[in-house]
Amino acid sequence: MNDSRSRTDDKNPVHPRVGATMDDRFLEHKTGHAHPEHPRRLAEIHRMIEREFKNRLILVRPEPATVEQVETVHTPGHVRAILKTAEQRMSSMSPDTQVSARTYMAAWLAAGACVQGVDLLLNDAVDAFFALVRPPGHHALADRAGGFCIFNNIAIAARYAMKSFGLDRILVIDWDIHHGNGINDLFYNERRLYYYSTHDILLYPYSGLAGDVGDGPGRGYTMNIPIPRDMTDDDMVYLYNQTLLPVLSGYRPQLIMVAAGFDAHADDPIGKCGFTENIYARIIRLVMDFFVREGKPMPPLFLALEGGYEPRALTASVRTVLMTLIGNGIFPKPPDSADAPVMDRIREIGSIHTPYGII
Numbered sequence: 001m002n003d004s005r006s007r008t009d010d011k012n013p014v015h016p017r018v019g020a021t022m023d024d025r026f027l028e029h030k031t032g033h034a035h036p037e038h039p040r041r042l043a044e045i046h047r048m049i050e051r052e053f054k055n056r057l058i059l060v061r062p063e064p065a066t067v068e069q070v071e072t073v074h075t076p077g078h079v080r081a082i083l084k085t086a087e088q089r090m091s092s093m094s095p096d097t098q099v100s101a102r103t104y105m106a107a108w109l110a111a112g113a114c115v116q117g118v119d120l121l122l123n124d125a126v127d128a129f130f131a132l133v134r135p136p137g138h139h140a141l142a143d144r145a146g147g148f149c150i151f152n153n154i155a156i157a158a159r160y161a162m163k164s165f166g167l168d169r170i171l172v173i174d175w176d177i178h179h180g181n182g183i184n185d186l187f188y189n190e191r192r193l194y195y196y197s198t199h200d201i202l203l204y205p206y207s208g209l210a211g212d213v214g215d216g217p218g219r220g221y222t223m224n225i226p227i228p229r230d231m232t233d234d235d236m237v238y239l240y241n242q243t244l245l246p247v248l249s250g251y252r253p254q255l256i257m258v259a260a261g262f263d264a265h266a267d268d269p270i271g272k273c274g275f276t277e278n279i280y281a282r283i284i285r286l287v288m289d290f291f292v293r294e295g296k297p298m299p300p301l302f303l304a305l306e307g308g309y310e311p312r313a314l315t316a317s318v319r320t321v322l323m324t325l326i327g328n329g330i331f332p333k334p335p336d337s338a339d340a341p342v343m344d345r346i347r348e349i350g351s352i353h354t355p356y357g358i359i
């Protein structure tokens with residue numbers, strides 16, 4: 001880690017180097033008129049970046065992932081099935097996952113953008129990286145697409161970090177309102193990746209019970225926290241304070257990856273929760289502040305776009321995260337005092353299993 005990760009020197013503040021993927025080829029993945037995962041989501045984010053962040057981010061164009069990289073996660077049969085859709089008419093890979101003529105290229109680029117982001121982070125070229133990609137990835141399983149996801153972008157990039165950099169403690173924080181069953185399942189039996197997810201279990205894919213904590217050598221390295229829909233931002237910060245911080249100190253991640261879906265926003269047509277866009281920045285701040293308090297360097301921080309289906313709310317959420325990453329986000333400190341009623345409501349859904357006991 002070099003000094004650029006230390007942001008505590010008030011006299012000589014060093015702004016973090018923040019990279020992001022920006023590429024119009026992601027807009028060529030068409031899903032049909034009424035589909036919520038439409039190109040306008042990313043187009044609006046691109047306009048916001050042009051307006052506000054053009055000179056403050058290191059913007060990169062991705063290369064497609066290699067077949068070898070994709071096949072560290074997916075079966076050759078799934079890879080072939082996606083390749084077959086190239087330059088074809090629109091079709092469906094699952095009841096909710098449409099593909100068009102150029103989807104295969106967007107999917108390959110999305111995985112490649114995540115590999116590139118991890119590569120830049122682990123070569124110390126940037127301190128944080130946001131892969132602004134579509135299609136999303138956290139529902140994709142080894143042998144099939146689903147939940148709007150074609151390839152599991154984060155899983156592919158995590159495998160790349162393990163293989164090329166020898167990492168064996170990668171933490172994935174999944175704050176998308178849907179359970180990331182793909183990431184959950186792909187790493188369920190191993191401890192090299194710790195999967196932490198907060199989600200509404202009444203939504204697709206209806207998995208991620210609190211008792212699902214990993215298996216075999218991976219037992220205790222998955223934390224699934226089903227959450228009630230009526231939580232506030234403060235409730236959520238409290239929850240992350242109580243449950244994520246022990247993971248940060250106990251697991252000591254070498255790389256933090258965020259499955260950054262923004263569909264828990266109050267304006268999202270699918271998530272139907274009550275959070276504002278500030279919640280995402282506050283979670284990032286919670287993580288950053290933890291390392292400052294501990295006097296330890298912040299691990300490389302990678303984010304990949306997952307859900308978020310109301311373009312304005314999505315863009316506002318991405319903006320607050322970027323503001324925080326570049327050091328300009330000012331958000332209230334999280335409450336960290338005694339118990340809060342939210343924990344009781346979460347416990348009604350299921351106990352929270354942490355590596356350090358059940359709470």
Ligand SMILES: [Zn+2]
Nearest residue numbers: 176178261307
């Ligand atoms: Zn989602």
